[in-house]
Amino acid sequence: MKKKESIFQLLTQKPWDPSQAKLDNLHKGETINLSKGKLGLRFIMIVCTIFFCLFIVTYADRMVYPDWQIMPEPLLLWFNTFVLLVSSVAFVSVQIASKNKEFEKVKSRMLIIGVLALIFLLGQLMVWQKLISSGYYLSTNPANAYFYLFTALHGLHLIGGLFYWNIAVKKVWIPSEVAVVKTQHTVELCAIYWHFLLAVWVVLFGLMLFS
Amino acid sequence: MAADSYEDVVLDKGSAVPALEVPPQDLYHAKSFWTRWIFCQDAKVIAIQYSITAISIGLVALVLSWMMRLQLAFPELVPFLGPAEYYQFVTMHGMIMVIYLLTALFLGGFGNYLIPLMVGARDMVFPYVNMVSYWVYLLAVLVLVASFFVPGGPTGAGWTLYPPQAITSGTPGGDGLGIVLMLISLSIFVVGFTMGGLNYIITVLQARTRGMTLMRMPLSVWGIFTATCLALFAFPALIVSCIMMTLDSLLGTSFFMPAMNQFGEQLSYSGGSPILFQHLFWFFGHPEVYIVALPAFGIVSDLISVHARKNIFGYRMMVWAIVIIGALSFIVWAHHMYVSGMNPWFGFFFATTTLIIAVPTAIKVYNWVLTLWRGNIRLTTPMLFALAFIITFVNGGITGLFLGNVIVDVPLSDTYFVVAHFHMVMGIAPILVVFGAIYHWYPLITGRFLHEGMGKFHFWISFLGSYLIYFPMHYLGFVGVPRRYYEMYDSEFITTSTTFLNQFITIVALIVGFSQLIFLYNLITSAKLGKKAGKNPWKACSLEWQTTDVPPTHGNFGKELPVVYRWAYDFSVPGATDDYIPQNTPPSEVSGAQAEKT
Helix, strand or coil: CCCCCCHHHHHCCCCCCHHHHHHHCCCCCCCCCCCHHHHHHHHHHHHHHHHHHHHHHHHHHHCCCCCCCCCCCCHHHHHHHHHHHHHHHHHHHHHHHHHCCCHHHHHHHHHHHHHHHHHHHHHHHHHHHHHHHCCCCCCCCHHHHHHHHHHHHHHHHHHHHHHHHHHHHHHHHCHHHCCHHHHHHHHHHHHHHHHHHHHHHHHHHHHHHHC | CHHHHHCCCCHHHCCCCCCCCCCCCCCCCCCCHHHHHHCCCCHHHHHHHHHHHHHHHHHHHHHHHHHHHHHHHCHHHCCCCCHHHHHHHHHHHHHHHHHHHHHHHHHHHHHHHHHHHHHCCCCCCCHHHHHHHHHHHHHHHHHHHHCCCCCCCCCCCCCCCCCCHHHCCCCCCCCCHHHHHHHHHHHHHHHHHHHHHHHHHHHHHHCCCCCCCHHHCCHHHHHHHHHHHHHHHHHHHHHHHHHHHHHHHHHCCCCCCCCCEECCEECCCCCCCHHHHHHHHHHHHHHHHHHHHHHHHHHHHHHHHHHCCCCCCCHHHHHHHHHHHHHHHHHCHHHHCHHHCCCHHHHHHHHHHHHHCHHHHHHHHHHHHHHHCCCCCCCCHHHHHHHHHHHHHHHHHHHHHHHHCHHHHHHHCCEHHHHHHHHHHHHHHHHHHHHHHHHHHHHHHHCECCCHHHHHHHHHHHHHHHHHHHHHHHHHHHCCCECCCCCCCCCCCCCCHHHHHHHHHHHHHHHHHHHHHHHHHHHHHHHHHCCECCCCCCCCCCHHHHCCCCCCCCCCCCCCCCCCCCCCCCECCCCCCCCECCCCCCHHHHCCCCCCCC
């Protein structure tokens, strides 16, 4: 008897029913066949998505007012986006290498990813500096305010990612701590978060570009 | 899916269950006093830390409410209290009670203590993150308290913090650090809560013991779990609005601030939308009501079932109602904004959804009453509080239906009717559950009962007292007494009889407030002097009472995790020797018991 349950089937179970009880007695206690870390990460990503979506909603609401003045998008922003994209692609190769247990490759590429993230953050700061020196201050216009806000919040999330990257690097780097499955798992979680942050940035950048 | 484990099940195999194969959880082991009691990763200790902090800050809010009441009734007794202080006290009282006491206590306190024990886990799944969650919460509380001591004092913007008044100099704390500290504190709280919430959700979903299906979980866990989901979806709206308002306040952006004059001077703001803030705030604010109410619903269901010695009536419907209420709570928020102005169709929509939410809520009330029907009711202190909750919740809920209608809300808005409504429904009702839950689980936490006599005295004075306080407030609202007024003595449109009523309310509020000292005294002294409770003193079925040690020690369940064979409500089962069958009792040990016919 192979049985896949939908949420509706699950919620209509009668736990007091003897035949249901016999099935339930063998339940392992897990709801979803997913590691706790992965499920936790999914929840973090859901919360982050709601967080950014709410900002986007306020952005859409605010931009219709007549005082909205579009900001220029310096070329450097495209470069930064490219850097983030490359770091995400590099993480895909790290995921593959980690799956194949090629930890030497993982080590070097993880370092490259860290450097790329720092370059991205530095690049964003340079964009800020450039815009400020051109007179686009935070309080001058709501469009400016949103630009600085979006870049700052995305940057903060990336810095959070770098903390987890640090944990992953430690696990990969220090041989005594290499418990293969755990390390692979950590690397994978870090990679998923990285791709997520790329997606967030693409959406935010696209929003600012096309609105 | 875990349903894969059903693969080889033969239904008539009998009650034999395979040997326990739950892999041991990597447990954190404390090595010193500091890591055992202060920076502790054990969910039970974290729960106590959360509870003590929440109750302590809640007592501050209680004292603030006394000051407000004294000002309204006997202003000559509080000459130091001017309009600014009054507004500051109103604001801090509201915010502390809703966020820093109730949310933290239900989810951080009861959530941490009950979830691992009730689902049969050794601890939360991410204990370190759980510990950090408490310390971040404490930081949020300290930042909030710090605002009392900065120049200009805390914010007096009202707990809803509506801009533009919240960050302009006409409002106490509006142009100083008061409002900024409030916004920062709330943001920190949300960060801390997200860490805790992550733990509650993943523990419930992935760390249950063998045999503990979702539909075998006690309703307390369902309530806390759903409330946490709500919080994870709703709190981002609070942090988003806090971040944007902080920028408006500190860096001069105009997210929420329109062009405006202040004392004849044009401010630098322009074009922002205060209504946008209201939408964001209430998108958080309304689910917040249910973030507090759903754990209360769950806990009270368990209290009623245990103390009426009956299985909960309509368990599945209770679960559905919790989930449906949680979902609906996200589409009712604008009923708090009828007087802010909106398209009439929006008003119609939000009034309709508000009324619809009464349906699953009413189902819950019926089910509680039907659980009591022909039950072997024991009027213990926890049961008294649970019964009082049902009545109070119905009272507060019905006035909510009044206010959910646009046409009734508009004249009653910003009157004491609203104050009476929300204090009944999300002040008194959940607090009654908190008290009931503490009286119920105190024997588990300390191994001793709270003193029954003091408990009953505390119950009657709190229950009757709160009605004497809030029932007259409905009347005050009807005669037009506005809320948030510092002084109403000489206002011509208010009848003088309201003054006497205000004095009456204040006297009762002080009596009820001081009677809480009896509870605190009971709480402290019973830990050492209370009657020994022993194991499972209420004869409950759920797993938290089935631990090898009482109070449960680190790791909760001794060497082996329990295996669950039944739901949490096998009370008074026909044919069984005792009137309860614990969840971990195998069918072979209660062979005479017949199946429930629910």
